[in-house]
Amino acid sequence: MNTLGTVYLESVIKRFLTYKVLGDMTFTQLEEKDFYFAPGDSSNSIAVIIQHMHGNMRSRWTNFLTEDGEKPGRNRDEEFSPPACSKAELIRMWEEGWRCLMETLRSLTDEDLLKTITIRREPLIAIDAINRQLAHYPHHVGQIVYIGKMILDQNWKSLSIPKGESQTFNKHMQEKHKG
Template sequence: MNVFVAEYRRYRKLLEGALAQVSDDNFFRRLDEQDNSIAVILNHISGNLLSRFTDFLTSDGEKPWRNRESEFRVEGMTRTALMEKWDRAWKVLEGSVFSLGPQEMQKVVTIRGVRFSVEEALARSLAHFSYHVGQIVYLARHFSGTAWEYLTIPPGQSEQYNENPDKEKGI
């Protein structure tokens, strides 16, 4: 279980490091009409985590109360409200997943009626989460321009980093 916990935490650190560098205007800004804003992506991953991990072992991961389509509309929402939703989603993830033991990893859960081992469901969730965190980091870096503070290895510092590769473990 530690592998999943460490990776979720590592991506959370990247996500929140990127969000900290974005103004409120850029939080809601889209590159064009077809693209999602950081706010939309955060709303979507929050909704996804809330649905997947509420009653994780005992109910389908696609909850009847989830309205996935509404996650892509943030008009009238505030950054504060979206950050509160993100905090709730993280707490649900932590409470449902971070204490699972080896026996629970072999259990079966369903997502949209499809059966997955807990391990498979977590791998899928982590891939989805990291994909969207990457989108947020990319947008935040784009909007921050030269003020961007690197969240991973800065250009020209690979050798120095390789002497103590602490970021690989989310430290």
């Protein structure tokens, strides 16, 4: 029998993975140099965003229930310095961060969802901490996608319904879900 907690966790995992896939699909369209393009002096590159997400994910999700989500060894400010690594290394960091998140979420039980955890010593119910990150990560994935679109312009391959094709898509969905 599915409990509300189980349904919630399944939904959260599905939503997080939807955003991971948008990042993955963006990365496949980009060349290595594109990861380092910053739209302006005060803007972050995709490489910096990946580095920040990696640091955040490892800090927040490692020992989620037992340690503060802001680990002592994390240097958040350094995450916003341009990294000196390859596209392959950036993808490794991306995957490692998401793996840490998914392993933690998949390990949680109904009872865990109402436990109090801390982030920067601020007490939060686990559900709230999860929701907080469910707002944070899509924000950064949206930045990644937008920078990718900016770089590729007319060569961008849509990650969802291409412009002008909503009616065709809706018709397809009606056909798919008849019955």
